[in-house]
Amino acid sequence: MDMLLQFVANGLVSGAFYALSALGLTLIFGLMRVVNFAHGELYMLGGVMGWLATTVLGLNFFAGLALTLAVMGACGWLVDRFLIERVRDQGEEPSILLTIGLSIFLTNTALLLVGTAPLTIEGPLPNKPVFLGPVVLTELRVFAVAACAVLILAAHLVIRHTRLGRAMRATFQDPMAARLAGINTARVYASTFALGTMLAASAGMLLGSIYSTHVSAGGLVSLKAFVVVILGGMGSFAGAIVGGLILGVAEALWGGYISTGTVDIIGFIIVILTLIFKPYGLFSTQVERA
Amino acid sequence: MKFERNTLLVLGLIALAFPLLVGNQYLLHIGIMVLLYAVLATSLNLIVGYVGEFSLGHTAFLGLGAYTAALLSLRLGLPAWATIPLAGVVSALFGVVIGAITLRLRGPYFVIITLAFAEVLRLIANNWVDFTNGPMGLSGVAQPALLADASPLMAKRFYFYLALGLTAVSLYLAYRFVYSNNGRAAVTVRENRFVAQSVGIRPFVYAMRAFVLGAFLAGLAGGFYAHYITFVGANVFGFAFMVSMIIMVLIGGKGTLIGPLLGALLVTLLTEYLRELQELRLSLFGLIVMAVVLFLPNGLMGFLNHRRERNPSDAADGAARAQGGPA
Numbered sequence: 001m002d003m004l005l006q007f008v009a010n011g012l013v014s015g016a017f018y019a020l021s022a023l024g025l026t027l028i029f030g031l032m033r034v035v036n037f038a039h040g041e042l043y044m045l046g047g048v049m050g051w052l053a054t055t056v057l058g059l060n061f062f063a064g065l066a067l068t069l070a071v072m073g074a075c076g077w078l079v080d081r082f083l084i085e086r087v088r089d090q091g092e093e094p095s096i097l098l099t100i101g102l103s104i105f106l107t108n109t110a111l112l113l114v115g116t117a118p119l120t121i122e123g124p125l126p127n128k129p130v131f132l133g134p135v136v137l138t139e140l141r142v143f144a145v146a147a148c149a150v151l152i153l154a155a156h157l158v159i160r161h162t163r164l165g166r167a168m169r170a171t172f173q174d175p176m177a178a179r180l181a182g183i184n185t186a187r188v189y190a191s192t193f194a195l196g197t198m199l200a201a202s203a204g205m206l207l208g209s210i211y212s213t214h215v216s217a218g219g220l221v222s223l224k225a226f227v228v229v230i231l232g233g234m235g236s237f238a239g240a241i242v243g244g245l246i247l248g249v250a251e252a253l254w255g256g257y258i259s260t261g262t263v264d265i266i267g268f269i270i271v272i273l274t275l276i277f278k279p280y281g282l283f284s285t286q287v288e289r290a
Numbered sequence: 291m292k293f294e295r296n297t298l299l300v301l302g303l304i305a306l307a308f309p310l311l312v313g314n315q316y317l318l319h320i321g322i323m324v325l326l327y328a329v330l331a332t333s334l335n336l337i338v339g340y341v342g343e344f345s346l347g348h349t350a351f352l353g354l355g356a357y358t359a360a361l362l363s364l365r366l367g368l369p370a371w372a373t374i375p376l377a378g379v380v381s382a383l384f385g386v387v388i389g390a391i392t393l394r395l396r397g398p399y400f401v402i403i404t405l406a407f408a409e410v411l412r413l414i415a416n417n418w419v420d421f422t423n424g425p426m427g428l429s430g431v432a433q434p435a436l437l438a439d440a441s442p443l444m445a446k447r448f449y450f451y452l453a454l455g456l457t458a459v460s461l462y463l464a465y466r467f468v469y470s471n472n473g474r475a476a477v478t479v480r481e482n483r484f485v486a487q488s489v490g491i492r493p494f495v496y497a498m499r500a501f502v503l504g505a506f507l508a509g510l511a512g513g514f515y516a517h518y519i520t521f522v523g524a525n526v527f528g529f530a531f532m533v534s535m536i537i538m539v540l541i542g543g544k545g546t547l548i549g550p551l552l553g554a555l556l557v558t559l560l561t562e563y564l565r566e567l568q569e570l571r572l573s574l575f576g577l578i579v580m581a582v583v584l585f586l587p588n589g590l591m592g593f594l595n596h597r598r599e600r601n602p603s604d605a606a607d608g609a610a611r612a613q614g615g616p617a
Contacts, residue, residue: 035398086584092397096344097540097583104533105576112569219529223409226402265413268406275395275403 007256008249009135015248016148017207021221022228022240023152024199027159030235031172031192034084035092037099039200040222041106046072046201047213048110051119061124061209068205069198076197080190088189103218110215118212121205144206151202155195156237168192200225220264227267231274233281242282246270294547298461301551305454309447318446322518324558325453326511329460330531331538331550333507336464339545340473341497342480343396346532347404350388350411351381351505353527355512357415360428360522370434374456374513381509382502389501393494412527427523431516449518456514460507464547467503476500477545530572534561537575540582543589552590 025039036042049071053064083102087094125139159165171178171188179185204213204221228247232239247267255263274281308321334348355377362373392403415422422428437445467473478486479493486493516522525531534557542553564571586593 029398035401037401083580083584093344094583094587096398096401097536098580100346100536101576101579101583103576104579105573108569108572108576112573223402223405230399230402259417261417262413265410268410268413271406272391272403272410275399276391279395279399 005135007252011249011252013141015245016145017203018228018247019241019244020148021200021203022225022244024196025225026229026240028196031168032189034095038103039225040218041103042197043200043204043221044218046204047208050121050205050208054122072201073194073198076194077190080193107218114215118214120212121209123209144210224267227271230271233283236283239281239283297548309450315446318450322450322453324555325457327554327558328457328551329511330535331554332460332464333504334535335539335550336500336504338539340476340500343400345404346401347408349527349531350408351508352512354384355381355509356516356522356526359513359516360431363432370517377513378506378510382506385502385505389498393497408527412524415524429521431520456510543591546591549589549591
């Protein structure tokens with residue numbers, strides 16, 4: 001019984017990261033109709049940037065996080081303006097292929113430059129254990145989960161309560177009407193992509209401070225983010241959070257009770273079952289499959 | 291149609307003469323790899339070009355074929371002429387099951403679910419140690435008995451002709467499929483699903499046939515791969531094969547029969563040429579995919595067809611093709 005609570009707690013911790021990285025993906029899909037297969041690579045670049053900033057440049061964790069967010073936001077903006085922009089309104093297939101090409105390029109270039117060694121990011125707190133009843137966590141994990149929650153809340157506030165967020169939602173509802181109302185939709189798309197990239201990168205850096213990060217992590221992260229987004233419903237904010245937590249707990253339980261070697265299989269089983277039985281996801285409000 | 295058939299026949303004749311003119315094992319090996327990839331690219335093209343959905347899980351069928359042939363050969367001692375067709379049949383059976391689930395979905399969902407199936411199979415191959423020997427893989431798959439006392443050069447020639455035979459079978463099946471009512475219906479579905487349905491074409495049925503045929507051909511290629519390389523590991527389900535196949539189909543031009551062959555030839559030669567730049571190679575492939583999507587959306591064959599149709603001297607041929615159905 002004690003183990004069960006511990007597994008659930010561990011699952012919720014990794015679930016928080018799944019939620020944060022999936023949020024960027026669902027945001028980009030929901031607002032731009034772009035299925036970003038390079039999402040995991042943006043997450044990975046966040047981890048690598050964080051490592052560069054803290055270990056190589058010697059910044060402290062928060063300055064490093066700020067730098068990572070700024071650089072990755074700029075990267076996202078550029079990717080949208082120079083690549084995605086050119087295939088906008090051509091349907092889904094070109095953007096899928098384009099982002100697959102981008103992910104192949106980013107993974108292998110990073111592999112070439114940084115190598116396969118695991119990169120550790122110095123966390124802001126020591127790895128001291130915290131006892132919450134029967135459950136043991138480390139201070140660093142509690143901090144990272146709190147940071148996830150803060151970032152998710154910040155993204156929510158940006159979309160709900162700022163001028164940019166209103167422009168994003170208007171563009172999502174009807175790009176033509178938004179343009180007629182004087183919204184620069186090209187800038188809105190680029191900002192959305194930048195925001196999604198920043199969410200992925202921050203997840204990459206935070207998780208890199210708990211475990212280590214490595215360059216080839218991207219593919220699996222992309223897939224898990226997709227699992228979460230499909231489970232929660234494409235474009236749904238709440239769905240990404242709940243889906244992330246469900247995936248995290250399911251993996252922790254599978255790893256704890258069945259086998260640790262096949263833990264990644266659970267996500268794929270979830271996705272296959274979701275697409276067969278509830279293809280719109282748990283939370284999707286739109287009546288469409290994409 | 292005529293252009294495509296004639297080109298295929300000429301290419302076939304060149305390929306027939308190739309091993310007789312070349313006495314170099316390395317060149318023959320490259321030729322064999324080109325043919326293997328030609329089968330794979332043709333089979334993926336059936337799904338990408340004629341179902342119109344993008345599969346990232348085609349390695350599932352390659353891997354199933356390779357493991358089937360390796361297990362049948364190692365555990366039951368079946369000879370290669372039996373294991374390779376059986377590999378195709380097993381892949382096709384899985385194609386029926388996987389297709390029945392995945393073809394209900396479209397766009398990004400199809401991409402993800404096919405990828406999910408390939409990943410599940412890879413994880414099973416890596417973890418079910420009793421059956422698949424796990425990460426160690428299956429080594430020592432038997433070569434055909436015929437080659438017991440043949441020289442290495444003769445063995446390479448034998449494999450070349452075996453691969454050429456498989457390629458010919460694949461292209462014949464693909465050709466018959468594409469220029470049958472099946473193929474035309476599939477193109478109609480690809481171009482406009484709703485029009486297709488309104489004239490009585492059931493998209494799912496035709497997509498399923500293309501999918502199963504693609505799975506069968508990929509399984510044959512997998513079976514051949516197992517006997518040629520004599521080793522099968524979980525990497526046959528991996529993304530590297532998938533990337534190569536995608537690039538071949540895209541560069542050559544999806545939805546044409548010659549395109550994937552051209553792609554297989556170009557990419558295999560490029561891979562060999564860039565062998566010294568091993569790590570840089572995949573980065574370059576990523577850039578190539580992006581460049582093709584941006585600048586050459588219909589591939590080389592799309593570009594050439596476009597040129598041919600605009601060229602007045604070929605106008606008659608172009609008109610004949612326009613009447614004879616999609617090229």
